[in-house]
Amino acid sequence: MTVNAKTSQSAGNTWRDLPAAQQPEYPDPEALRAVIADLESYPPLVFAGECDQLRARMAAVAKGEAFLLQGGDCAEAFDGVSADQIRNKLKTLLQMGAVLTYAASVPVVKVGRIAGQYSKPRSKPTETRDGVTLPVYRGDSVNGFDFTEASRIPDPERLKRMYHASASTLNLVRAFTTGGYADLRQVHAWNQDFVRTSPSGQRYEQLAREIDNALNFMHACGADPEEFKTVEFYSSHEALLLDYESALTRVDSRTGQLYDVSAHMVWIGERTRQLDHAHIEFASRIRNPIGIKLGPTTTAEEALQYIERLDPEREPGRLTFIVRMGADKIRDKLPDLVEKVTASGATVAWVTDPMHGNTFEAASGHKTRRFDDVLDEVKGFFEVHKALGTHPGGIHVELTGDDVTECVGGGDEIFVDDLHQRYETACDPRLNRSQSLDLAFLVAEMYRDQ
Ligand SMILES: O=C[C@H](O)[C@H](O)COP(=O)(O)O
Numbered sequence: 001m002t003v004n005a006k007t008s009q010s011a012g013n014t015w016r017d018l019p020a021a022q023q024p025e026y027p028d029p030e031a032l033r034a035v036i037a038d039l040e041s042y043p044p045l046v047f048a049g050e051c052d053q054l055r056a057r058m059a060a061v062a063k064g065e066a067f068l069l070q071g072g073d074c075a076e077a078f079d080g081v082s083a084d085q086i087r088n089k090l091k092t093l094l095q096m097g098a099v100l101t102y103a104a105s106v107p108v109v110k111v112g113r114i115a116g117q118y119s120k121p122r123s124k125p126t127e128t129r130d131g132v133t134l135p136v137y138r139g140d141s142v143n144g145f146d147f148t149e150a151s152r153i154p155d156p157e158r159l160k161r162m163y164h165a166s167a168s169t170l171n172l173v174r175a176f177t178t179g180g181y182a183d184l185r186q187v188h189a190w191n192q193d194f195v196r197t198s199p200s201g202q203r204y205e206q207l208a209r210e211i212d213n214a215l216n217f218m219h220a221c222g223a224d225p226e227e228f229k230t231v232e233f234y235s236s237h238e239a240l241l242l243d244y245e246s247a248l249t250r251v252d253s254r255t256g257q258l259y260d261v262s263a264h265m266v267w268i269g270e271r272t273r274q275l276d277h278a279h280i281e282f283a284s285r286i287r288n289p290i291g292i293k294l295g296p297t298t299t300a301e302e303a304l305q306y307i308e309r310l311d312p313e314r315e316p317g318r319l320t321f322i323v324r325m326g327a328d329k330i331r332d333k334l335p336d337l338v339e340k341v342t343a344s345g346a347t348v349a350w351v352t353d354p355m356h357g358n359t360f361e362a363a364s365g366h367k368t369r370r371f372d373d374v375l376d377e378v379k380g381f382f383e384v385h386k387a388l389g390t391h392p393g394g395i396h397v398e399l400t401g402d403d404v405t406e407c408v409g410g411g412d413e414i415f416v417d418d419l420h421q422r423y424e425t426a427c428d429p430r431l432n433r434s435q436s437l438d439l440a441f442l443v444a445e446m447y448r449d450q
């Protein structure tokens with residue numbers, strides 16, 4: 001075991017003197033302290049060495065040698081910790097990974113928004129329904145989704161449930177990815193359900209046949225089939241609740257450095273990335289690979305300051321900029337950032353999140369996103385990098401393995417009138433399995449053309 005069971009209070013908690021946005025207001029601070037003490041005694045969910053390995057993979061992304069596929073739920077839910085739901089999400093990511101690797105001929109680094117994505121930053125502190133106003137739902141790690149006064153009170157015990165839900169999820173993910181299910185020779189098995197008959201499912205089937213042929217050929221040439229048996233898969237989530245993240249921050253006994261052992265990679269969101277606030281301070285202390293979401297108001301000067309704070313050694317793989325501008329802004333806003341960051345000599349990974357800048361409310365009241373806007377933002381991202389000669393390093397998407405109706409469009413088209421049929425997200429609309437596959441094929445084409 002490489003990670004010390006003790007946290008380094010002084011080093012891991014320097015954020016406590018700074019303003020921290022989007023933190024729950026717990027009614028009983030003593031109860032919170034007791035929970036933090038328990039969390040500090042729990043074993044790590046990931047090992048520091050695994051975080052280092054992901055940093056090395058992200059270095060390849062930053063240098064233009066690999067592509068990041070990061071995806072999963074907008075908000076995981078405690079009652080979603082089931083074998084079926086976890087397998088479906090994983091299956092979707094594995095299928096997307098196979099499409100991107102084979103069709104774009106690029107190594108794909110696979111990172112789930114999984115095993116820890118239980119906390120949500122919100123635009124408003126309250127929500128009103130039929131004249132009743134209550135605190136907004138902030139994710140299962142904070143309060144309940146039910147619209148009742150009791151359920152919306154932040155409860156620190158939920159932080160422990162988050163830890164246990166993350167542990168169970170990660171355990172299953174590790175079993176699936178190393179126990180044979182993710183074996184590349186199973187490419188057809190990942191396509192054995194409702195998605196098989198969709199246009200993207202059929203296209204996938206054709207690609208899976210080609211992969212089979214390629215594997216048979218390599219086998220005949222003497223390649224070792226064992227090599228395709230397991231898949232490297234990493235966990236990530238937004239480091240939003242600093243009490244939780246710092247309770248899971250430990251000193252690595254190999255190096256004496258701090259790692260947030262709640263996930264391999266964590267990111268800081270658009271609403272908490274203020275340079276002089278607590279979240280950036282926290283991120284600056286840990287050695288994990290770090291993502292920063294960059295929305296349309298980000299200036300190049302800010303981007304350079306993130307590099308100064310979070311990647312002072314200019315270490316490729318340490319810092320990923322996850323750009324979420326919106327389809328109508330990406331082509332205007334991104335070039336200045338990429339140009340100035342590149343000119344500074346830093347090697348960051350550039351990744352597109354084409355979801356968060358493209359949300360709107362349908363007439364039915366459902367929060368949704370158009371598949372075409374998602375695609376257009378990705379296209380804009382690729383165009384900017386092509387024009388500047390830089391590397392479009394990956395995609396970060398909200399998706400689910402289930403057949404939900406939350407985003408409109410896609411090859412197996414979902415219309416605004418269909419949204420109510422299976423609208424299951426706890427927060428933002430996700431691509432369903434077939435839309436996710438559509439996106440993977442289209443991104444692979446863009447990557448190849450690049
Ligand atoms: O997932 C991201 C945010 O939590 C979400 O977009 C905020 O949504 P809200 O505007 O409904 O609060």
Ligand SMILES: C=C(OP(=O)(O)O)C(=O)O
Pocket residue numbers: 074121238268269270271293324356
């Ligand atoms: C809240 C999120 O995104 P952003 O910070 O970019 O709005 C998210 O990715 O869940």
